[in-house]
Every structure is written in C-alpha cells, then in structure tokens.
Amino acid sequence: MVLDGAGDPSLLLGSEDVPPVLEDNAAGRSPFLLTCDHYGRSIPRMLGDLGLPATEFARHIAWDPGIAGVADALSKHLGAHLIAQRYSRLVIDCNRPPDAISSIPRISEATVIPGNEGLTRDAAEVRRRAVFDPYHRRIGEVIDRRLRDGVPTVLVSLHSFTCVYAGIARPWHIGTLYHRDTRLPPLLLKLLRDEPDLVVGDNEPYAVSDETDYTIPVHGEARGLMNSGIEIRQDLIADEAGQRQWAERLARIFGEIETALRAQRLL
C-alpha cells in the first residue's frame, strides 16, 4: 500500500516513526565532523512500503549498506561528532539538491519506485520538511557552533558503493570524492594509497558536483571547511568484522591526517 502525506510535515512522521537525525559523540573533541546521508533505510509508516518488495530495501538503492556500522565505530575511535540520517534515500535523498530530479527518485538503477510516481509538489515538500530539512539544519547548526567556538572542523561525508552497478564491476576498495577542497583530499588520497592492499579511486566511482550532491557543496565548500567524501565498497563492509576493520583503518589514517594538518597549521 502506498499512501502520501501532504501539507504539514507532522502528517508524514508520527509518534511511531523515528526522528530523522541520529547523533553520536556530540561532545567529541575531534576536528573531524562526520556526516552520513544514507545511514538508514527507515520508511515513514505513512508511506507504507513505497510499493516495493522487502528485498529492495536490502539493496543500495534504499541506503548505503554497511556504512552505519563503520560510521558508528569511526565516530567512537576518533571521538568525532557523527550526524546521520535514518530514512531511506528512496523517501528523499539527503545528498541531492531538493530540486534535482533524483531527489525523490522515480527510478533507481533499474527499479521503478511506485510510491514515488506522480508525487505532487506538496507531497515532495512534506518529505523535504520532515526528513531533509531537519538533517541539514542540524549539520548547519553544529558547524555554526563550532565556528563560533573556534573549534577546528573538517567535514568527512561517509558513503558506501555497490560492487556492481548496471552490470559493471567496480575495482576500487575505497574512493575519495571531492571537488573544490585542495587541502584534505590529496592528503587522504596519499595515505590511502600508502596502504599496500588497497585499490583507491580518485573521485571514483563518483565525483562531487553542485548538481548531484548537497552535503559537501553546501556544508563543506560553501562554509570554507576542509572536506572530502569517502566511499567504501559494500562487499568489504557487509558484516560487523569488516565494518570494524575499516573503522580501525580509517581511524588510524585520520589520526595521521590530523597530525599532518596540525603540522601545517591548518588546524
């Protein structure tokens, strides 16, 4: 069954629905501020199952599988504030400008999303106000507070990517994704490439653009923060052991990055 809310965002999220924003280590002292746009795959009860079988919600079209476990553990290792979003990207994609066609996708990879077909402007607006806005408002508030308090802030946006997309296998274990920042990405790339067992993508499998992304352009670039996205291949973080290992590896690498940035007086 597919239902739609319109008008007031409180019509979309009821008392039985989880809040969209999840935070961990809000008092953490790390310069790294972690965000996770595709952390969860919840669907507001009001929207039913969007007309999809349950199997689709295990796939990358609904969320970034594995990244939640990595984000939780990395936040703890670094003592870094994590701000994550619990609703499926099929409800509204929190890393797309809300006016982009892919914000509320009618088709994702090759799957038609029945609950997103013929959506009215009002219904799209309700999703934005209930899910997208609170998440990005919170990231903005946290950055405001950190800047006001003189807390160094480096934005790291965490994602995972599917091993095979549209029939093409991806060779990278991990990729950086960035656009305008020239400080963090080269350092991150160098340290990842120093790991002998990794195939590292430089803006692969995705690059950042103002048209296709939101978190990095709006919260990183427009605020003048050092920033990068990270994409980890999903088969490597499919279980808890993989998530733990990747979090430990990234914590070690971000520790080295912090030391290097302090030596360059960038923090």
Ligand SMILES: [Zn+2]
């Ligand atoms: Zn993602």
